[in-house]
Amino acid sequence: MAAPVVAVVAAIVGVICVGGSTPTHAAGSAIRGRAAATLPRATAAGDFDGDGKSDLGVFHPRSGSWYAALSGGGALSTESVATQPGDIPVIADYDGDGRADLSIWRPSNPFCPGQGGLWFTVFSGGGTRATCIGQFGDLPVPADYDGDRKADLAIYRPLNQGCVGGAGLWYVQLSGGGAINECFGDGAAVPVPADYENRGAADLAYYRFLTGQFLVLTKTGPIVASQVGRLATIQVGSGGDIAVPADYDGDGRIDPAVFSPNGDWRPWLSTCQCLYGPVPVGSIGVEDIPVPGDYDGDGRADFAVFHPPNASWYVLLTGGGAMSTLLGHAGDIPTSKRPGYTGLYPY
Ligand SMILES: [Ca+2]
Ligand SMILES: [Ca+2]
Numbered sequence: 001m002a003a004p005v006v007a008v009v010a011a012i013v014g015v016i017c018v019g020g021s022t023p024t025h026a027a028g029s030a031i032r033g034r035a036a037a038t039l040p041r042a043t044a045a046g047d048f049d050g051d052g053k054s055d056l057g058v059f060h061p062r063s064g065s066w067y068a069a070l071s072g073g074g075a076l077s078t079e080s081v082a083t084q085p086g087d088i089p090v091i092a093d094y095d096g097d098g099r100a101d102l103s104i105w106r107p108s109n110p111f112c113p114g115q116g117g118l119w120f121t122v123f124s125g126g127g128t129r130a131t132c133i134g135q136f137g138d139l140p141v142p143a144d145y146d147g148d149r150k151a152d153l154a155i156y157r158p159l160n161q162g163c164v165g166g167a168g169l170w171y172v173q174l175s176g177g178g179a180i181n182e183c184f185g186d187g188a189a190v191p192v193p194a195d196y197e198n199r200g201a202a203d204l205a206y207y208r209f210l211t212g213q214f215l216v217l218t219k220t221g222p223i224v225a226s227q228v229g230r231l232a233t234i235q236v237g238s239g240g241d242i243a244v245p246a247d248y249d250g251d252g253r254i255d256p257a258v259f260s261p262n263g264d265w266r267p268w269l270s271t272c273q274c275l276y277g278p279v280p281v282g283s284i285g286v287e288d289i290p291v292p293g294d295y296d297g298d299g300r301a302d303f304a305v306f307h308p309p310n311a312s313w314y315v316l317l318t319g320g321g322a323m324s325t326l327l328g329h330a331g332d333i334p335t336s337k338r339p340g341y342t343g344l345y346p347y
């Protein structure tokens with residue numbers, strides 16, 4: 001079975017070359033926040049050149065090609081043909097070199113036992129990897145669960161038969177060895193694993209999209225005053241909101257946050273354990289995809305949306321000003337999206 005897998009990987013990888021355009025900048029209003037100098041740096045989503053700033057980038061599902069304008073200059077682009085409808089980009093830093101790696105998860109394919117899922121990664125440091133994991137209906141949830149700075153291959157299986165009360169199953173292949181097999185979730189769960197405690201590893205967590213609550217399984221202690229035991233429940237949004245967790249206040253702890261259909265952002269800041277906003281940026285009603293990331297590199301996540309119909313971006317920078325530009329093609333998937341995002345509401 002090895003040969004077909006290699007062939008598919010080679011076709012997906014394509015050719016990486018350098019050269020491209022620079023995003024344009026436009027004036028806008030600033031977001032107030034704490035000075036970044038004394039605070040830990042947030043991990044930047046979709047940072048391909050490792051300069052601590054999220055890069056504007058897209059995955060073009062029909063051709064399987066990628067393009068990113070690197071914040072440090074130049075561009076990352078690939079030409080490839082072998083991806084299929086339904087492939088889900090799962091951008092993360094799998095080799096731990098501080099640069100995001102191109103990666104997709106294909107829910108079903110003939111090269112894995114039982115038509116299972118296949119995870120392809122093109123490492124920024126060179127080389128590729130193909131791993132059979134998961135199956136159709138699962139959600140990819142890559143994150144660094146064991147704290148070795150390498151993202152781990154992981155899937156969440158909703159309504160798993162072996163779990164009670166409608167819980168989902170988390171299956172994680174830890175990059176440092178071993179695995180996680182744990183039931184956690186409910187029938188309305190959107191998995192949102194992230195480092196909510198600033199312990200250097202991702203917590204199992206999910207967002208209850210019918211009620212707007214974040215539920216985090218903590219390890220080091222309570223993250224909210226009312227917490228009893230390991231489970232933190234944080235009310236952030238209301239039914240219909242999309243989960244957009246990121247470190248908005250720059251203290252190293254991921255903040256639960258929601259993006260409402262009318263375009264309002266509401267982060268629950270870990271520093272004050274309070275809701276912030278609403279901050280109006282974009283709107284689900286006009287198909288915007290929320291893509292929080294640290295685009296100016298000040299350690300705090302910026303409110304940002306990608307508009308697929310015309311591939312336009314709008315980023316409200318925490319360091320001041322805003323950025324709006326066109327990058328990509330109609331229908332592209334932004335690479336700075338949450339890694340488990342599938343493009344299907346509410347995930
Ligand atoms: Ca960058
Ligand atoms: Ca890891």
Ligand SMILES: [Ca+2]
Pocket residue numbers: 246247248249250251252253254255269270271
């Ligand atoms: Ca925070």
Ligand SMILES: [Ca+2]
Pocket residue numbers: 293294295296297298299300301302317318319
């Ligand atoms: Ca920022």
